[in-house]
Amino acid sequence: MRNRLVLATLAAALAVTAWQQPVLAGPSILVDLNTGQVLAQEDAFKPSYPASLTKLMTTYVAFRAVQAGELRLDSPIEITTEATKEPPSKMGYAAGSVLTLDNAIKILMVKSANDIATALAINIGGSEAAFAQRMNDEARRIGMTQSNFVNAHGLHSDEQYTSARDLAVLAIALRRDFPQHADYFKLDALADGQNIMENHNTLMGRFEGADGMKTGYTCPAGFNLVASATQQGRSLLAVVIGEFSPEERADKAADLMGNAFAKPAGDAPLLANLQPGADVGNQATNLRPVVCTEEAWRERAKRRDADGKPIYHSKFITERTGDPVAIAVSLGGATGPRSTQPRYANVPIPTPRPDYSPESAQAQGG
Numbered sequence: 001m002r003n004r005l006v007l008a009t010l011a012a013a014l015a016v017t018a019w020q021q022p023v024l025a026g027p028s029i030l031v032d033l034n035t036g037q038v039l040a041q042e043d044a045f046k047p048s049y050p051a052s053l054t055k056l057m058t059t060y061v062a063f064r065a066v067q068a069g070e071l072r073l074d075s076p077i078e079i080t081t082e083a084t085k086e087p088p089s090k091m092g093y094a095a096g097s098v099l100t101l102d103n104a105i106k107i108l109m110v111k112s113a114n115d116i117a118t119a120l121a122i123n124i125g126g127s128e129a130a131f132a133q134r135m136n137d138e139a140r141r142i143g144m145t146q147s148n149f150v151n152a153h154g155l156h157s158d159e160q161y162t163s164a165r166d167l168a169v170l171a172i173a174l175r176r177d178f179p180q181h182a183d184y185f186k187l188d189a190l191a192d193g194q195n196i197m198e199n200h201n202t203l204m205g206r207f208e209g210a211d212g213m214k215t216g217y218t219c220p221a222g223f224n225l226v227a228s229a230t231q232q233g234r235s236l237l238a239v240v241i242g243e244f245s246p247e248e249r250a251d252k253a254a255d256l257m258g259n260a261f262a263k264p265a266g267d268a269p270l271l272a273n274l275q276p277g278a279d280v281g282n283q284a285t286n287l288r289p290v291v292c293t294e295e296a297w298r299e300r301a302k303r304r305d306a307d308g309k310p311i312y313h314s315k316f317i318t319e320r321t322g323d324p325v326a327i328a329v330s331l332g333g334a335t336g337p338r339s340t341q342p343r344y345a346n347v348p349i350p351t352p353r354p355d356y357s358p359e360s361a362q363a364q365g366g
Contacts, residue, residue: 026222026242027164030256033172033228033235037268039260044165045276047146047284048241051216052112053162053224054154056170057135057147058120059105063178064138065124065339066101073102076334082128083119086153090115091192093331100336103329109214110190111197114153121152126341128152139166142173143272156220161284164239168271171213171226171237185212185228188324198324202250202310203227205320207257211235217246219292220284227253231261242287244296247303251314258316 027043038044065071079097091113093099099107099116107116118128125131128151135149147162154160175182188205189198200215209229216224222242227250229236238256243249290296303311 026240028241028252028256029164029168029239030260031168031172031237031271032260032265032268033175033237034233035265036172036270036272037265038271038274039236039265039268040256041164041274043280044168044239044274045146045163045280047161047281048163048224049156049218049221049284049286050147050154050160050162050167051156051218051221051224052154053167053214053216053226054149054152054160055108055112055117055216056167056174056214056226057139057149058117058131058152059108059184060142060170060174060177061131061134061138062101062105062120062124063174063181067178070341071101071124071339072336073100073105074334075101075336076338077101077104077116077120077123079115079119080122082122083115086114086118087155089113097331098334099329099331100334103333105184106187106190106327106329109184110187110199112200112215114155117153118151122343124339124341126343130341139170143169154216154218156218158284164241165271165274167226167239167241168237171228171239172271174213175228182211185214186210187327189326191326191328192330196324196326200246201225201227202246202312203229203254203317205322205324206250206312206317207254208316208318213237215246215249219288220286222287222291223249225249225253227257229257229261234261236260242285244291245300245303247300247310247312250310250317251312254312254314254316258314 027046027048029038029044030040032039066073076098079093079095081095084095089112091107104116104120107113121128121131125134131152132149139147144166147166148159150157150159186204187199189196203210207229209231211230212228213226222244223246225240227238236257238253240249240252243252305311
C-alpha cells in the first residue's frame, strides 16, 4: 500500500514538473530602435529554431534582389512543382501559376505560406539550395553570427538555427535598409477572393502602436514572435522565442514593450556591444515533447474563451476595435522582368553544423 502511495506521489510530482516546463522563459530580447540599446534580454544568444521567422530573411534577400536590379516588385514569381509539395501553411496554387513578387511577400508576412516561400526562393535563387546560400551570405554581411539557413520557409531542419540576438539584428536591418517597405510588416489581413487571411501577429490592432513584424511556429521551435511598436516617436522591438502558446508569446512581447515604453532607456548596453555568456551552449532545444502532445493541446485550449477567442493576460493587450483591414492579393498582374537566374536541380548543399563558442562569436564581431 505504501509503495503504491509513493509511486502515485512520484507520478503526480513528475506531472507537475512536466507542466512547469511551458511557463519557463524562452530566449528573448528587447531593443530600443531609436538608440540601439538592449533594454532587456534573456538567453539572447541561445541557439534556437526560427520556424517561420525565417521568412524575414527570405524577404530581406528578395528586397536585396530588387535593390540590385535583378527584378522588380511587379516581377513574376512562378509556382514550381517543388513549391506545390510543401505542407501547410500554404496557398495551394497550381504549378505554373504566376503572381507578383509584391503579392508573394504580402502572403509570406500574413499567411506565412510555405509554398510561396519555396517558389520565391527558386525563382530568385535558381534553386532552394542556392537561395539558402544567399540567405547565409546576407546573414553574415549584416552581422548575424549564430545563424544558418537551409530553406526559405522555416519548416524544421536541425541545420536551420538562429538566436534572439541575431533575429533582432535582422529585424533592425530590414527597417534600416528598406524603410520604403515597412508597410509589408504591418498588414492586418489579406483577401484572396472571398478568403480572408488575418495576420497571425495578434498584437496588431490590440497593442498601442504595433507596426510589425512576423510570427513563427513549429513543434520543435515552439511559438515565436518578432514584434515592433511605436509610441510618441519611440520604437521598440521585441523578439520572443520558444513560447508554449500564441497567447503567451503575445503576452510576453506586449509586457516587454509596454513596460519599457513607460520608462527611459537609461544606460542600457548597445546591441552591437552585447556579448554571450559562457554557458550559451551550442545546440537548439527541440520543444516537440513539450509543445506538441495531446496534453499540450488541451492546456492551450484553456487560453480560449467559450467562443474560441484567445485570452490574453498582459495588461497592455486590449480588445480589438473594428475588423482587420484586408488587402487584396491574387494571381496575375506580373508585368516586370523575370529573374535571370538559371534554374538548377534542387540538390541540398551539405551544411554541417559548426561548434559555437563565445570566442568564435567574438571573432565574428558578435
